[in-house]
Structure formats: structure tokens, C-alpha cells
Amino acid sequence: MTLLTVRGWRRGAAGIAAALVAGITATAPAAAATSPVDTALDWYDATAAAIATGTRPQVTNSRAWAISWLAAARAVRTAPTGAVRDYQDAALASAVHTALSTLIPDSAPTLDAALRTTLDRIPDGRAKDRGVAAGQREARSLLAQRAGDGLDPAAVNPPYPTPEPGPGVWQPTPPSFTAAQQAGTRFATPFLLDRADRYRPGPPPALESERYRADLAEVRAYGAADSTVRTPQQTATATFWLGSSLTLYTGILRAALAQSTRPTAWRTSLVAIFHVALVDTQITTSDAKYAYLRWRPVTAIRAGADGDPGWTPLHETPAHPDYPSGHNTYAGAAEQVLTALAGARARASYTITSPSQPGATRTYTDWRRPTEENVDARVWSGIHTRTADEVGVRLGRDVAAYAVRNAARLFA
Numbered sequence: 001m002t003l004l005t006v007r008g009w010r011r012g013a014a015g016i017a018a019a020l021v022a023g024i025t026a027t028a029p030a031a032a033a034t035s036p037v038d039t040a041l042d043w044y045d046a047t048a049a050a051i052a053t054g055t056r057p058q059v060t061n062s063r064a065w066a067i068s069w070l071a072a073a074r075a076v077r078t079a080p081t082g083a084v085r086d087y088q089d090a091a092l093a094s095a096v097h098t099a100l101s102t103l104i105p106d107s108a109p110t111l112d113a114a115l116r117t118t119l120d121r122i123p124d125g126r127a128k129d130r131g132v133a134a135g136q137r138e139a140r141s142l143l144a145q146r147a148g149d150g151l152d153p154a155a156v157n158p159p160y161p162t163p164e165p166g167p168g169v170w171q172p173t174p175p176s177f178t179a180a181q182q183a184g185t186r187f188a189t190p191f192l193l194d195r196a197d198r199y200r201p202g203p204p205p206a207l208e209s210e211r212y213r214a215d216l217a218e219v220r221a222y223g224a225a226d227s228t229v230r231t232p233q234q235t236a237t238a239t240f241w242l243g244s245s246l247t248l249y250t251g252i253l254r255a256a257l258a259q260s261t262r263p264t265a266w267r268t269s270l271v272a273i274f275h276v277a278l279v280d281t282q283i284t285t286s287d288a289k290y291a292y293l294r295w296r297p298v299t300a301i302r303a304g305a306d307g308d309p310g311w312t313p314l315h316e317t318p319a320h321p322d323y324p325s326g327h328n329t330y331a332g333a334a335e336q337v338l339t340a341l342a343g344a345r346a347r348a349s350y351t352i353t354s355p356s357q358p359g360a361t362r363t364y365t366d367w368r369r370p371t372e373e374n375v376d377a378r379v380w381s382g383i384h385t386r387t388a389d390e391v392g393v394r395l396g397r398d399v400a401a402y403a404v405r406n407a408a409r410l411f412a
Contacts, residue, residue: 039089039118040267041258043072043096046114048250050100050107056153058246059185059282063151065246066191066275068099070410071139073272077265077411078134083127088264090128093118094135102143150188151279158184163293168207168300170293170321174312178319182326185286191276192406196287199398201391204294204323215385216304219297223382225312234380235314236357241377242315243356245330246278252334252370255350256342269407274337276410277403281333281396285326288395294323297385313382324392325384331374332396333403338367340404 047068051061075091097115101108122128150156160180163169172178186196205212222230230238241248253274260267301311320326344366351363364370371393378384 037121038258039092040264040271041254042114042118043093044254044257044271046111047096047100048254050104050111051246051250053104053107057156057182057185058244059156059182059188059279060151060153061246062275062279062282063146063149064100064103066272066279067103067142067146068096068139069268069275070191070272071095071099071142072135073265073269074142074411075131075134075138076268079265080127080130083123083125085264086122086125086127087131087134089118090122090131091135091138092264092268094132095139096135098136098139099143102139146189150184155184155188157181167303168295170295171299172319173296173298173317175316176319180290180321181319182282182286183290183320185283186290188283190280190283192403192409193280193284193399196283197291198402199284199395200288200291201324201395204292204385204391205387207300211387212385215387216297216300219313219379219382219385220301220308220311222380223297223313225314225382227314230314230380234376236360237373238314238377238380240354240357240360240362241327241374242381243354245327245334247355248352249330249334249370251352252350252364252367253338255346255352256338256367259347259350260342269411270341272410273341273403273407274334277333277337277400278330280403281329281399282326284395284399285324285329285392288324289321289326292321292323294321294388296322297382315381315383317383322384323388324395325374325378325388326392327378327384328371328374328389328392329396329399331371332393333400334396335367335371335393336397336400337404340401342367344368 047065051064072092072095075095076088079087079091093115097111101111119128119132122131160183162172162179165171170180172180188196190196205215221227222234224230253271257267257271260270262270296317298311298313298317301307302309318326346365346367349363349365351361353361362373375386375389375393378389379386
């Protein structure tokens with residue numbers, strides 16, 4: 001069964017989720033694998049290159065991915081009978097080009113060149129013209145729908161007054177003591193969630209609890225810049241996963257897309273659903289962080305009764321509260337989407353790089369191992385407690401599972 005047919009997407013939410021998961025395990029046509037040109041992969045790379053320009057907040061970039069690929073997914077599934085491939089390739093390229101040129105205008109010249117390359121290899125005719133028109137139409141419609149959604153840089157990072165200091169209360173952290181970031185994301189409009197606090201976790205462990213004391217002791221020992229117990233391998237893991245989750249997971253999602261032999265409509269929708277889920281996850285992460293305002297380990301370790309005023313983490317602490325870990329909400333959501341839609345294991349091993357550890361690579365065979373490394377990495381960096389990491393993973397998985405269950409609404 002082709003998953004993203006019009007009839008399939010009009011089923012109820014539960015039915016579409018079952019169709020998505022069940023369809024993955026079925027024998028799939030090999031069109032993508034045998035074609036000499038992979039338009040979806042070409043435009044994935046073009047999107048990644050456009051997103052990499054500038055210094056926008058991560059969630060703003062996630063929004064650009066979600067809008068451009070959701071527009072493409074909507075456009076390609078309207079293909080008429082006949083020259084389906086030509087229509088879908090034109091629609092995909094046109095949708096992503098139109099959306100990204102609007103959202104990231106500095107990239108427009110490069111995107112224009114990529115569009116010409118794609119369209120030049122598609123035979124002129126009705127299918128090509130209709131595909132271009134469909135892509136433009138869906139992109140413009142979605143851009144209008146998402147206007148003012150609260151995910152622009154100014155809305156994501158509004159001025160945020162520093163809370164009054166007190167035990168457990170977040171304060172700006174050394175060395176930069178930057179004001180709180182991402183506080184506005186919690187007010188943004190999700191793509192699918194009805195409210196930001198739908199999956200808000202319970203409060204973090206009490207400061208006097210055994211769990212919190214154990215958490216802090218672990219960070220103090222393993223996350224210190226001058227730790228004598230952290231191994232070189234643990235330091236490497238912390239450094240590899242230090243960078244932007246969006247940047248790191250761009251390689252992981254690309255592997256899933258490149259290895260898939262599903263039809264174009266399915267592959268385009270995989271990218272769209274992934275980023276829709278990740279936008280909603282980042283909104284819920286901001287909600288939880290600023291609901292609890294839990295201080296970071298560096299503040300706790302320096303301020304405790306047996307505190308160490310000179311304690312310094314291996315890596316600089318980001319400027320927002322500890323609980324839950326944003327890297328791990330991202331990891332949990334990404335793992336959940338890929339497991340639900342591409343299976344628990346990759347078709348083949350895949351290798352990714354990291355901007356925070358140039359020259360290093362890591363190779364995986366599934367989507368879970370990166371999550372496990374993220375949990376450890378934030379402790380070994382000295383910037384999160386293990387509880388914040390583990391709760392973050394659960395929150396991300398919950399939001400992503402909701403997105404997959406409700407994916408039909410994206411195409412209604």
C-alpha cells in the first residue's frame with residue numbers, strides 16, 4: 001500500500017498512525033533506489049545548506065524545515081495519473097524553493113540555481129507546469145497560515161527578567177552570565193499539539209532528595225573541567241554532542257531518507273512529520289523549563305552548603321534552565337519519529353559528523369544509540385543532571401508519538 005494516498009490520509013488519526021507503522025514493514029517499491037537522480041535528497045541537502053546560513057534560533061530553523069517540507073509533502077501527494085514522477089519532482093522542488101526563499105531570503109540565489117537544475121532535467125509539459133504551480137500554491141498557503149506563530153527570533157528570545165535568587169532557582173551562569181534564552185518559545189503556536197503543557201513532566205526532584213543529591217554528585221565528579229574520573233572516551237562523547245541538535249540530527253534524518261526505498265510522497269512526508277514533531281517538542285521544552293526554573297548544576301555546586309566556588313563544567317552552560325534537557329527532548333522526539341516511520345533499525349549503518357568536534361565521526365545502526373549518548377553527554381559536559389536528561393527523552397518521545405498519531409491532520 002502507498003502510505004500517503006489521498007484516501008489513506010483521510011482516515012482517522014489512529015488509522016493513519018497504524019498505516020504508517022504497518023506500511024514501513026511491508027515490501028516497498030525500489031523506485032528511489034534505482035533512480036539515477038534523487039530529487040528528495042537533492043532538496044534535503046539544499047535545505048540543510050540554506051538553514052546553515054545565519055544565526056537564527058534553532059527552533060526558527062526547525063520551523064523553516066517544517067514549513068518547506070510540509071508544503072512539499074502536501075504538493076506531491078496531489079499528483080494526477082500519468083507523469084507522476086515529473087509532477088512530484090517539480091512540486092517538491094517548487095514548494096521547498098518558494099518557502100525557503102521567503103523564510104531565508106539571503107539564500108534565494110542559491111535556491112534559484114538549485115530549482116533551475118531540477119526543472120531543467122524534467123521534460124517540459126503539463127505535468128511539470130502543474131507540479132511547479134502546486135508547489136508554489138502549497139508553500140504560499142502554509143506560509144500564510146504560519147505567519148505570526150511566535151517562532152521568529154524576536155518572539156523566541158524576548159527580554160526575560162532574572163528571577164530572584166534562591167535555592168533551586170535558575171540564575172545566569174558563568175562565564176558569560178547571559179540572560180535567559182528561549183523563554184518565548186513556550187508561547188508559540190504548535191503545528192499539532194493543542195497546548196504547550198500537554199505533556200509537561202512532573203516537577204524535578206526536591207533539592208534534599210536522594211535522587212537529586214546523586215544527580216549533583218555525578219555531575220560534580222564527571223562533568224568538571226578538571227575531572228579525574230571522566231575518561232577520554234567520555235570527554236569525546238560530550239564534545240561530539242555539544243553542538244546544535246538540529247545540526248547533528250540533520251545527518252541522521254538524511255540517512256533515513258537516503259536509505260528509504262519508499263515512494264516520493266512517503267519520503268517527503270517523513271521529513272515533514274519529523275520537523276513538525278521537533279518544533280512542537282521545542283515548544284513543550286520551553287514550557288517545562290520556564291515552569292520549573294530549575295537551576296543549573298554549576299549554580300548548585302557552587303552555592304551548596306559544601307559548595308565548591310571554583311567548580312567549572314567541561315563545557316559552557318547554555319543560558320536557560322536545567323529541567324528538562326533540550327538536547328534530550330530533541331533526541332527522544334527524533335528517535336520516536338524515526339522508529340515509528342522507518343523502523344527501529346537503519347537499513348544500513350550510517351555515519352555522522354559534529355560541528356563541535358571537527359574531524360570526528362560516529363557510526364550507528366539504529367536511532368536509539370544517539371539518544372543514549374545524548375543522555376550521558378550532557379552529564380559529562382557538566383551542564384545537566386541525569387534526571388533532566390532522562391525526563392527530556394520521555395517528553396520528546398511523548399510529543400513525537402502524538403505527532404505521528406495525529407499526522408493525518410497535516411494533510412486534511
